[in-house]
Structure formats: C-alpha cells, structure tokens
Amino acid sequence: MFTSLVLAASLLSDPLHPDELLTGIAKTEHFVVRFREGSRAEASVDRVCTLAEADLARILDRLEFPQFAETITLYLYDDVDELQKITRTASHGVSVTRTSHVPHDNDQTRLHELVHVVAEFLPEKGDEPRSLFFAEGIANAVLEYVHGVHVHAVAAFEMRRGMLPALDELHRDPDFYGWLARHPGVNGYDIGGSYVLHLFETYGVKKTRRYYKGASAKEAFGKSIAEIEKGWHARLAKVELRPGLEQLLRERSGQPAQFTKYVEPDARLTPELLGAASEWTELKPKQARGNGVGSFARDGDAWVLEGPRDSGDWAECVMSDANFGDAWVKCRAEPEGECFGVKLILGPKCQALLIGGGSFIYTDLGGIAHDADVKCVGKPVDIVLRREGGHATVWFDGVKVLEANVASDAAPVSIGVVQGRAKFTNVAVRTPKK
Secondary structure, eight states, rough: OOOBBBBOHHHHSSOHHHHOOOOOOESSSSSEEEOOSSHHHHTHHHHHHHHHHHHHHOOOOOOOOOOOOOOOEEESSSSSHHHHHHHHHSSSSSEEEEEEEEETTTTHHHHHHHHHHHHOOOOOOOSSSOOOOHHHHHHHHHHHTTTTEEEEHHHHHHHHHOOOOOHHHHHHOSHHHHHHHHHHHHHHHHHHHHHHHHHHHHHHHHHHHHTTOOHHHHHSSSSHHHHHHHHHHHHHHHHOHHHHEEEEEEEHHTTTOOOOOOGGGGBOOOHHHHHHGGGGOOOOOSSOOOOOEEEEETTTTTTEEEEESEEEEEEEOOSSOOOOOSSSEEEEEEEETTOOOEEESSSHHHHHHHTTTTTEEEEEEEEEEESOOOOOOOEEEEEEEEETTEEEEEEEEEEEEEEEEEEOOOEEEEEEESSEEEEHHHHHOOOOOO
C-alpha cells in the first residue's frame, strides 16, 4: 500500500532533521535531491534526477497544470526501513508541501508522492472537505497501473465481489485510513484511483480539479454523486478480468488463489491411465455413515456435506460398504462459497486434501506431501487418488500434484469437508485386475 499525504509534524520535532543526515545534494531544473553520501541511494542519484523530471512532466501534463514553478526537495533513502526511522513515520513515502521522502529505488512510490506535492498547488478552491481517499485517488489515477494492474481492474474486482464502497460513504467519512483499517483486504487506494480516473475520462481534468479541491459534484460536473456513481459502475461492469488477473487480485485481497502452472506431459492423467468408464464402480452405500461432525445428505445423484464454520473438524461420510487396499478412487467436489476444503479418503492413512492452504497427502501422522500452489479456491475440482503397492498419487483436475509412500491398510472410501459446505458427485472406485 502506498503512503498518505502526511503533514508530518514529526519531521519538525525530530532530534535530527533529515537535512542533517542527508547532506549530499544534487540539483535539477525542478528538484533539489538529498541523500546520505556513500549510501546506496547516492549510487542511483543520476538516474533518479532524470526520472524525477520525467515524472513531474507526466504529472503536469495529466493534471493540465503547466504553470508549476516550484522547487521540490526530494529526499532519497536506501530503503523503507531507513525512511521510517529518519522521518519517524510508518509510511513507505512521505510528502509535505514542497518536499517528498521516498526509497531511492521505488519508481512507483516516487511518482505517487510527487502527485501529492503538485496537487497541493492546484489553484482551484471549494468549500466541501475532501478526505485522503481523494488525495490517494488522484495519485493512483495518474499512475493508472499500480503494481502492474490497472486501477479500473481493481475497482471492477472489488465491485464484483461486493466490496466496492458507496461514494456517499467515502464522502462522509473524514478518516480514510480509519476506513481502510475497518475494511482489511479492500484496495481503497486503487478504488480511489479508478474513481478519479473515471472523472478525468468522463468529465475532463479541469472539472475534476475543481471537484478535487472542494467544489460540489453539482458545481463541478452538473451531476449528483448518485448519477456519477451510476456511470462509474457502468464503466467498471465493462472491464474484462482475465483469469490470471482475477487470481492475482484474489491473492492480494487475502482470498485463496490458484494460478495455472506448466504441466509436464507425463504429469497429465491420460484416458489410458484413468481407464475406461466401465472399469469404475460408482459408490452408492446402502446406508451412509458420518463421523459425527457436521451433516451429510443425499441430493439426487450428489452427496452434500457441511462442516462447522467455526472449527477445523472435518465432516466425513463413508461411501463404500467394502474395504479397499490397492485401488483408484475419484470424485468431483464442488465447494460452496467460503468453504475451506474438501478431501477424498482411502482410510485415515491415505487421504487427498485440497484446502485453502494448498494440497496434501495426509496420513494418521499428518501431512507427508504438500503443494502450496494447488489449493481450494471455491471452484469445482476433480480428485483422483491412486494407492498402489504402498505408494499414493493424487491428481487434481487431471494434473499429477502429489506423491508419497503410505500404508496399504485396506479401508473404506470416504469424502470430507471442512469449514463450509460442498457437493460431491461421481464418487467411484476402480480396483486392479486380478
């Protein structure tokens, strides 16, 4: 997350002002660049001088503000840790009027912070208060792509998962950082960036500047906030979220995410290896048995299991009346909502788990094989578990993910779910030909 526009009084009360520590100086047309002599930051000064002037030109062009005639003092630090110790803030970058404090090697933070500096000098004035939602929004609107992702894509993702806040709420709340703390995992910075960028694109920069500096929406745009919000949402509804991008945004928001991986040809579960449909026996127990946790029920051709939402106890259902030693077992599991995980079981000593933290082969001793990249993400998954000669192999969606040596104890086939609800179909077994 980027930093705020901070009126950092701590810089004034610091026992050692940054000027006393960053004594090296380089100058350009619009900048005085300060750094510690002999530091890593100093090694990048020539590059930063060139890029800072380019940043400023980009900002002034985007904000249609060519008359900027100020000199900016740009403080360069080796890293965020040094910046925070010297400025006595918790920020990754700090901007105060004509000064900006940034890590020397973070081009994105430097541009973001310089937008804060320039925006302070925009001449428009108005009476409505503006929280830091708008300050961070205008900075990320100028960036457009933040950490490689367009701000409209982030806002569209938040809207589709029901986490896009109402503009009225953001206008009324004066404490944007308090709002962020109350909404962990929601990218408020890029939501602001998308909103301000929509205003640029729809109403023009000059009108948006008036609004940003305190003119009402009616005064600046001739529209109500509700009308503007409707247009913004319509814009976001047209944004295409590629599958990989959606997984990235899920990951950033703290949700389980799964990216596709390159699969070696011999890791694919071929039809020849899986065997003909006639070789498989669908499991339809005469009387299903649970393990006393959660619930299970038959729903047509499916079995629906639900485990307690507030514990890590698995709800299980035994699906076979017979025990199996060497065997292939399979199922299709469809987790619902925020279900944390599902599993296919050939006894307690041979289990294939798919949970929010990855995939596992589990035994009575715990996890003995793990893949952190293949995890439960709330989508249907085909699970195939083979036990052969004391060796277990697990395929998820036709790709071999896990292998491990396990006990060969004959056991019934079971299915399971943890922290949520899932539907299981096509639960079947195939035994070796004698």
